[in-house]
Amino acid sequence: MELKTLKTFQLIVKYGSFIRAAQEMNYAQSTVTMQMQKLESELGVQLLERGREIxxxxxxxxxYEQSLQIVRNMEHLQSSLTDLKSGETGHVRIGATEPTASYRLPGILSTFMSAYPNIRISVEISNTPALSERILKGDIDFSLTTAPNMGTGLYFEPLYQEEFVALMPENHPLARKDVIEPDDLRGSRLLITSSTCPYRRKLEMVMQEKGNVSLDTMEIGSMTALKFYVEKGIGIALVPQIMVEPEKGTVTKPIGGSLVHMTCGILCKESAYPFQLASHKLYQYLKQELEAHP
Structure with a gap:
């Protein structure tokens, strides 16, 4: 039983005429007659009383009553499959690290979801190692992160640089300097994130390159929380510029050397790139926005 046959049958009922139904479907009248004969044969019942009036x-x-719902459901399914194929609908599961998850992604996704209301998006927020594992397990489709470890079966496309500044109390001795160099951190309490954070690993690497500069550190498990500890005078922190606006007795200073930035981008399975369907739509939009407005 074909969908076009059901539509022909409904048109015959609507117009009471094989001829009108044939015209609407752009068929020869003989084709309509054969369709109805085949339909009645398949069902094993007579559907139409044929005479001067049908x-x-x-x-x-x-x-007829049941076929109306069947046709509606089939047309809806066809439309959904067409939208899925064109990337207009679907479910995309993404991950993101901070500060992108809180400071960039909400505005970008708001605009994207207005343009594509039938695409559903889930966002998981974590660190790069955890999101890498989630991608490899198939739990998320791709993520906005820093570069992963090499040889992991993952594909990373750099998109933007996360610029860093030094955040400190306004009465801190380093607040008088124009630019903060790594050596300047000696003797100051440095607020750092968890050991799995790529930003902390880069900081430690730079310190080693400078001759194992001894640091007085205090670990704070959340990057977004660092600025609140600085506000209370507990120490200074190197934080992404996007997440700080000096207030409540704090100031920011540019950082010299290789501490200035971290490379961030889109991370996915090697086998998943290039993306398809709705994932491709979201990827294109994220790439466009993050490259234009990092």
């Missing part, structure tokens, strides 16, 4: 049999009335 009318429905009892079985025809039951079949």
């Amino acid at each position: 009318s429905l049999t009892e079985a025809g009335r039951l079949f």
Whole structure:
């Protein structure tokens, strides 16, 4: 039983005419007649009373009522599959690290979801190692992160640089300097994030390059929380510029050397790139926005 046959049958009922139904479907009248004969044969019942006027049999009335919902459902399914194929619908599961998850992604996704209301998006927020594992397990489709470790079966496309500044109390001795160099951090309490944070690992690497500069550190498990500890005078922190606006007795200073930035981008399975369907739509939009407005 084909969808076009059901539509032909409904048009015959609507117009009471094989000829009108044939015209609407752009068929020869003989084609419509053959379709109805085949349909009645498949169902094993007579649907139409043929004569000077065409009318429905009892079985025809039951079949007609049921066929209306069948056609509606099939047309909706066809439309959904077309939208899925064109990337206009679907479910995309993404991950993001901070500060992108809180400071960039909400505005970008708001605009994207207005343009593509049938695409559903889930966002998981974590660090790069955890999101890398989630990608490899197939739990998320791709993520906005720093570069992963090499040889992991993952593909990383750099998109933007995360610029860093030194955040400190306004009465801190380093607040008088124009630019903060790594050596300047000696003797100051430095607020750092968890050991799995790529930003902390880069900081430690730079310190080693400078001759194992001894640091007085205090670990704070959340990057977004660092600025609140600085506000209370507990120490200074190297934080992404996007997440700080000096207030409540704090100031920011540019950082010299290789501490200035971290490379961030889109991370996915090697086998998943290039993306398809709705994931491709979201990827294109994220790439466009993050490259234009990092």
